[in-house]
Amino acid sequence: MSVRADAETLRGIPIFAECDPVHLQLIAFASERQQFKAGEALIVQGQAGTYSFLILNGDADLIVERNGHEDFLGTAGPGAFLGEVAMIGSVPYSVTARARTALSAARISRNLFMRVAEEYPDFGKAVFRALGGKLDGSISDLLSAQVLLDRAKSFTSL
Template identity: 35%
Template sequence: MALADDIAALRNADLFSGFSEDQLRLIAFTASRKAFSGGSVLFEEGTVSDGAYLIASGQLSLEAGGRSLGIAGPGSLLAETALISALPYRLTATASQSAEVLLIQRTQFIRLVEEYPAIASEMDRRLRKSFEELVGALNSVKTRLSDF
């Protein structure tokens, strides 16, 4: 696939949607595109993460603790915290059909962020926003559960 296709795939992910064309090009240049056939496991719950996966095409089945969490499709970014931390994956991702993903490896991403501070600033802003949304959702659930 062409670099332009990888840039377009990155632009579809919420985390990268506001990045400039040059920033997306730099990330795409360091990412590697991988193809998986149906039934192939991309990563398993509990294994140490090496980076984040952006689904470019196809679908992935997600499960944790033996329970299905649903299906993720194009534009979904899985394990985004793996871009900055070597945490174990919290779920297992399996290609439910042929799929292509962009693997954004943490080591390369961190090196990119160190060389281009504008990317670091944008990532910080977006990760904070994502975390705030998560906390808000958890507080909403907490409020609803306390009503019981």
């Protein structure tokens, strides 16, 4: 893929939708291409997040480990963006992404993202605004799920 094509793919990701295409081209140009064989992990749940990955080709299984068991969450394919929170903080990855097929990805480091955000504050503001909105939506979803769980518990006492 070309830098322009990678930048357009980034623009299709909600957190980058409002960013200047020139800034996305910088990110695409400076990102590192990485190849994964089927079965290799892109990110591992619990490890400190230092990179985000834009899947260019291939598919990855998304898995979460709970109580010693792996639960399959779904599959991420071309255009999926994994580990986005790793760009802004040293937060452990919340899932494992394992290549289902041979896979190529653009690896974006936190240092690269922060450098572009510092050099171009409008870029940083747009991404942080989008991440804030996504976080707000996630919190709202969790609160709704908690209400449903509380209601379900109240029926068990009948």
